[in-house]
Amino acid sequence: MEGPRVTSSMGVMFNLLSKLNTSMDQPGFKDARGDLISLKDELGNMKALMHKFATQDESMDLQVKEWMRQVREVGYDAEDWIDSHPPVSSAEARGTRLGGGFFSRNSRRRKLAELIKELKDRVKEASKRRSRYLIREDWDDAAVDNDEPVDLGPSNVTVDRQLLYGLDGSMLVGTNAPVSELVGKLQAGGEQRFMVVSIVGAGGLGKTTLAREVYRTIHGEFDCCAFVSVGQNPHITAVLLNMLHQLDPQQRLVDDADQQPMDEPTVVGKLREFLEEKRYFIVVDDIWSASTWRDIKCALPENSTRGSRIVTTTRMNDVAKSCSGRPIDFTHLMKPLNEADSKQLFSSRLQQSLPELEACDEVSEEKLFRHVWKICGGTPLAIIVMAGMLNRKSPDWFDHEDNVVEALQKYPALQGMRRTLRICYSDLTLPVKTCLLYLSVFPEGAAMEKKRLIWRWIAEGFIPDAEGDKATAPWETAESYFNDLVTRRLIQPAESGDAVRVTVHNVVLEFISSVAGEENFVTSQVMLRSKPRDVVRRLSLNGGGGDQQGDVDGGESATEQEAPVNLSQLRSLTVFGALAKSLSNGF
Template identity: 30%
Template structure:
C-alpha cells in the first residue's frame, strides 16, 4: 500500500477494503478487536483525505516525516491483516468436515485461539501507533493544507475524454529522422559509406545526457544497415555484463542462435532420460569432478559467446551499435571481440564521457562526434512535432494535424513558447515538456504562467563535454523540469511510473509484463467502467504520450512491445522511489545504501553468480515484491517472509532449478509468478496451494505439462507456456486426471485421461482470460473449454490428435471454440501441422465477430468463408498454403487489417506443402497479384520455404510501410514502385547445407533499389541444416 507515493488512491482503498472485510468476519474476531479495527479504518480514511488535499508546495520536512510515519504504519497494518487472513482457516473448512455445527464452532475456536489472541495484540499496538501519529501532527505543528485552486491539482481524477483517448494505443512501424541533426547525420553517413576505407572504423557520439545521442545513433543505424551483412544494436550501461551483451549480439547476427541452443539442450536431456538411474548418477558424478567452464541456462559455455561473435563476423561486413558505454575499459573489452577484417565494417559507440570517445579514437580513420544542445529554431520544431505526436494515435493523424490545423496549432504553441525556451535546447527536456503540454490542452493561461516560474531560467555556460559556451541546461535544471512533469501526474500514474525503477538501466522492458505486474501490486483496480487490464493499458499509454518512456520494439499489430526509460528519467524516478522507501535496489549501478526502514519491493540487479552478503543490513521481513536479475545464488530465501510476497519475477534468471519451487510454493499470497526463460523442468503439485495466483508465466522453459492441482487456482487469469521460437513450436500440456475404472472393458472408462478445469465443487479456473502456448491431444477433454467464458486469448501451439476418436474430438473442440468466440474471445491462434483440424473451422455456424487477432498455421487449403465478416480484425496470420490471388481478393476489403502474414511453421520443408504452393501458383497464372484495397495495412510478411512471384496492382495497399520475407526460394517482387508509402523491405534468405556465397537474384535487387530513393532494403543470409 502506497499512501505517500503518488497518494495512490487504489492502494489505500485496497487496505480500507481489507479492514472492512475483516470487520464483517464475525467468527474471526475476539472481544475488543472490532473497535480497534474500526478506529484504524477511520483514522486511515481521514489521513488519506488530509494527504490528498496537500499540494506539492505544502510538502515541507515536517509533513514529509509525518507522511513517512503514516506509510510505515499502513505497511505494518496491511501485513497484519494479511497474516490474520492466512493464519486462520476458514470456518467452512471445519463445518464441512463435521456433522454437528456447534461442535464445529467449538473446534474452530480452540484451534484458532492462540493466533487470534496474537493478532488482537498486534492490532491493539497499531491502534496506539495511529493515535500517536495523529497527536504528533498537532504537537509539532503540521498545519492543515491550504485550499487548492480548481485548475492546479495534480491528483485530479482524469476525465472521460482522457481515459477514452488513452485506451486507443498508438500504432507505429517506422522511425522518423531526429530534429536538428541533419549536419551530423550527413557526416556520419559519409563515414559509413566510405568503402575506400577497408579497415574497421569506429565513430563515437558523445554528449550531455538527454541531448539525443541514442536517437541519432539509432536513426543512422536504421538508415544504413541495409548495406551490411550483419548488424546488431546493444545497450551496455554502467552495469556491464559481458555475457549478456554478446549473447544479445549473437541473437541478432545469428537469428536462430537461441533456438539452436534450446534444441541441443533438449536433445541432451532427452538422451539422459533414456539412461538407467545408476548410470545417470555415475554420469553426473563424472561431470561434477570434470573441470568445465560455467554454463548458462542454454547449456553453452559462458566463454564462448564473445568467441562465437568474433568467429561469425570474421568474414562479414558488419555494423554494431554499442549504446551507453561508461568506461574506457569496457570499450576495450568489447573491441577485442569485434574483428578488424578489412571489409569496411563500422562500429557506432555512444557515451556521456569524452574519455570513452578518446579511447575509441585509435587512428585518423576513427571519428568523434560531439552532440550539442539544439538551437532555438530546432528546439521549437522538436517541441511542435512532439506535441502533435502526443495528441495523435498514429503518424497519419499527426501529419493531418500539422497540415490541416497548422494555424490553430501554431497559435496554441506560441502561447507555450516560453516553455520550450526554458528547456535549454536539450531534446529530453523538450519532448517531456511537450508531453505535458499535449496532455493539458484545456489548462488556462494562469496555470502555464505558474509553471514557467518553476522552470529553470536559460543559462549560458561552459560544459565539460564540449569545452565551449552553449545554451545549456544543468542537471538541476533537468530535475526541475522532470519535477513539473511528474507532479502533473495523478496519484495512480505516479505510482505506476515509480515502479519502473525496478528494472535496470538500458533494460528493454515488456509492456505486457509491466501492466500485469501493476495489477498484481494493486496499483490498478476496476474503475471508469474498465477492467484492470484495460485501465493498466490506459495508464501505460498515458506515460507513452507524456514521453516519460520511449518505444523500442513494436509487435506486428503495431502496438508497442518493449520500451525503455531514459537514463536521466530513470535516475529521477529511482531517487523518488528511494526517498519514499518505495523500491530498494541491490547491485547494478544505483549503489543504494541500506534503507533505514523495512524493504517492501526489492530489485536485485547483480550479475555475479557467487553467493554473497549483498542483502546484509537489509530488513527483508516485509518484502512484498521480488525481482531478480543475474543469478539466483544472490538470494537467501530464508531471509524473506513467504507469507507476504505477492510478486516474484525470475525471468531469465540463471541457476533456477526445480528445487527452488519448494520455496516458491510456500508464498501463499503470491499473485504474479514469472519463471520465463529459466531451467525449470517441472511444476510441482503444491502449486495448487497458491490460491491467489493470477499470472503464471513459464514460457521458454522445459516444463511440458501442468500438474493436476493447477485447477485449484480459482483466481488465475493468465497461463503462459510453451516455446514459440522453437521450430516446430513446443506446447504445454494441460493437467490430466485418470478417470475411475468401472469396468476394464468399458471403452469410455478404460484409463483414458481427461482435463478437468473444475474441482468436485464445480469451481475452477473460471477467471482465466489468457491461455497461451498449450498442446491439445487425445487426452485433453476439450469439451470443458466452454467453462472458460472470460477467456480473451486462446493460443494452441500444437495439435496431436489421432486415433478413432479424432472426429469426435474435432467436433468438441470446434464447438468449444465457437462458444468462446460468442462470449468475447479476441485472439485465437491455432498451429496445426498434422491433424488437419483447421480445415474444420469453416463449419462454424457463426463468425467470431469479436476477434481482433487470428492465426491459422498449418496445412490449410481453403480460408474459412466467414473470414471477410471479421470487421474488427487488425492482425491476421494464415498458412502460406492459401496464398493465391483469390485469397487476397477476399481479404482486401477488411477495413481495420493492419498486419497480414503468410507463414508455415514446420520444422522442415514438406513435399506436400511445396505441391500445394505449386498448385496455387498455377491457378494464378504463375504470379500472385495483390489487388487494390487493404486501406489500413502497414505490414506484409511471408515466412515460407518457397514464395511465388508477387506483383502489386495500382492502388494496392496504399498505407503499406514494411515488407518482410523469410524463404529458401523466392521468384520475385514486382510493382513495388506503386507502393507510395513503403519505407522498408527486409529479406532473409535461408540456404540449405554449407555456406554459399550465392546472392539473391540481381533483377530483384534492382527493382527494389530503384523504386524510390528512401526505400530501406535489408538482406540477411542464414544457413540451416536438417
C-alpha cells in the same frame, strides 16, 4: 470513481481501509471490533492528509516526506497482519470456541489484542510526529487543491496513430548535418582500416536516435551488423549473446554439452571466430564505463584490412576517449538543438494530438514555446515529453496563459531533464503515477508486452474498482493509463506500427527508479547493494543474460551474493534472467 487500491505516494491506504471494514464484520475479530474501529478512524484521517501531500512532490518539506514514509510502512505492516489472519465463517468460529478450550480462546484474544495495540501505538506515534513536525491539515491547501490533475477517464484516452510509428526520417529534426558527417566518416571513401566512432553527450540529446539513423543509412554496406544496448549496470555476457544472435541468427546460444547459456569466454570466442574474416558494422549504445568497453572490445577483432566499423554512444567524455583513442578514430560531440529546430520539433509533436492548435495565432504559439524553451532548452527528449504532457490538455486550457505559467514554472530549484520529468510526473493522476513507477521493476532496455504489463498492474491492485452505471472493466481502465503514458511519451513503442511492446528511455527509467526507491515502492538489485533496507516491499532481481532488448525473460543466473535482507514482508518478487527460468522449471 473511487480512488485506486494502491498508490505509490499513499502506500496501501485505500486497500487497507477496505480490508479493515471487512475484518470488523468477521466473527473471529468480534472481541477486537472496538480497537479495529479506532484504528480505522485514525488511518482514515491520515489517508485524507496523505492524499493532499501526495500531490506536492518536490515542494514537500523533508519532514513531511519522512512522516509519509513512516505512515506508509505502518499501513503495509497493518495489511500484512490482516492478510495473515484470513476471514473465518461463523461456523468455523463456533468450532474454534467449542474445540479450542478456554485457554486456547483466551490466548488467541490476548495475542490479537497485543497485535492491534502495537499497530495503534505506531499510528498514534505517527500522529504525534505530525504535531512535532508542525504538519497541519490545512498545509498549503490552495496549492494542493489545484495540483491534482483531472483524470479524463478511460474513454478519453487513446493513442494517436502517428505516435505508433516512431520517428521516420521525415520527422527527425536537426539530424541531417550530424548524420551526413558521421556517414561520411564511416564510409571514408576507399578506407579499409578498422575504425571506431564515438558519440558523446548528455542524456536526452538524441545519441541513440542519431546512432540508429546512421545504422539505418549504411548497414547494408557490410557483411553483418548488430545494434546492442549496454546500460548502466550491464551483464556483459547478455550483451555479447545479443550481439552474436543479431550477427549470426543461426548460431546456437547454449552450450552443446550441458544446454546452459554460454559463459563469457565462450561467447567471446564465438564472436571473434565469426567476425575474423568479415566486414562488420556494430553499434554499442549507452556505455557507462571504460572497463565495460574493454570487456566488449575483446570480442571484436580489429581486422584492419576489412574496413569494419564500430559506433559507440556514451555520456562520459573519458569513456568516449577510451573507445576512440587511436588517430584514425573519431569522436562526435552532441549539441543541443538550436532554437529554430527546437520550435519545429515542439510544434510538430504538439499538433500530432492537438490539431486544433494549428488555427491558433502565431503569438499564442510563440508564447507557449517560449515557456517550454526556458525549461527544456534544446534537449530533444525534454521537448518531446513536455509536448506529450501538453497533448493531454484540452484546447480550452490553452486559452488562459495562467494555466501554462502555473504548469510550467514548477520546481525552479531543479534543472535540465530532472525538472522536465518532475513537471510531467506531477501532471499525472495518482493511479497513473503508480503504474509508471512500477515500470522500475524492469531492467534497462527491456521491451514490455502491453498485455502482460496491464495484468500486472491489475494484480498489484493499482487499478480502481469500477462503480456506477458507467463502470468500466479493470482492463479498460488500465489500458487507458497505458495509452496515457504512451501519448505523453513517458513510454514508447518498441517497434514502429503498434504499442504492443513498449520501452522506457533510460533517462526516464533513471528518474522513476529514483522516485520508486525514495518511496520504498520498488527495490532493485542495485539498491540492495548501495542502500540496504530494513524492509523490502517489492523486489526486482535481474540475473542478466539473454536478449535484454527484446525479452525481459532471457538471461543467465545471478552470481552476486547480496547482503542479508529481511524479505519477510515482501509483497512481490520479479526475477529476470536464467534464475527466473530455473525457478519456473522447479515448479
